[in-house]
């Protein structure tokens with residue numbers, strides 16, 4: 313997809329007894345691979361956003377379950393199963409919005425139940441969980457590639473494409489969701505001019521998207537979030553594409569705070585607004601966006617992010633990490649199985665029925 317020297321960075325590497333994790337909080341200044349040995353360390357890494365992005369959170373949690381299963385020191389499979397269940401329940405409290413976390417933990421728990429029901433030994437059951445976590449990671453890589461394949465025909469040579477936050481290789485197993493068509497376009501000689509929103513307050517766009525696209529040799533220009541309208545009004549943007557943390561059954565989309573404003577701006581400028589979403593991010597059990605739990609994070613992220621105080625001490629702060637874009641602003645949702653357009657309720661249900 314990219315030349316060898318331009319391979320997207322891999323943020324999660326499983327090493328049998330540990331999970332190696334790129335500390336995304338330190339990018340782009342420092343590339344540090346953490347070594348995690350316990351589910352508690354994985355929980356903390358998700359919570360503090362050392363690993364972030366919906367698919368990557370799910371993958372990390374799956375490996376967290378493996379670390380927990382390996383550490384079980386009892387002898388009975390029933391005890392092992394209870395232990396795995398409590399590890400899953402704990403990891404599920406690390407962040408609330410990205411549904412991939414719960415999707416991956418459900419999948420791991422199902423595998424644990426199957427192993428126990430099949431009468432596998434403790435060692436065999438733990439091996440089965442390890443295989444499942446690796447499969448979740450491998451599948452995500454293929455899913456992202458397929459999202460890129462489906463999205464690419466929506467983009468033409470010379471187009472300006474705006475993205476928000478980081479739905480890139482760092483947020484997934486590889487390639488990203490919103491960035492997958494950018495990597496594919498580059499491979500096929502299609503020039504896209506990417507605009508990356510800086511993405512207040514944690515700056516995933518500036519620190520991560522600008523970094524990984526620049527590393528890959530993709531034409532990227534960094535914008536402060538409040539510049540998007542101006543850039544659209546100049547006619548420099550022909551499409552917006554973002555990732556998502558959870559798509560509700562009616563097609564409402566939760567994504568990084570600021571996505572909703574961008575969707576409204578895109579509509580005002582007649583620019584298509586695309587959402588790249590694996591099926592694992594679509595949650596048919598949540599009827600609409602107002603039911604998606606939205607994480608609120610510490611005030612310090614806004615008042616003194618990155619160590620510099622930028623607001624008066626004691627000021628009231630509202631810091632939701634995500635917002636919900638109502639489905640009427642969404643032109644299409646691009647999945648690994650194809651492109652879904654309105655009416656989303658019916659078309660998402662049909663897509664899941666076809667891909668059971």
Ligand SMILES: CSC[C@@H](O)[C@@H](O)C(=O)COP(=O)(O)O
Nearest residue numbers: 364365366477479483555556568
């Ligand atoms: C493919 S990643 C999709 C989303 O998870 C991404 O756009 C996003 O909002 C990430 O938020 P973050 O708070 O950095 O985890």
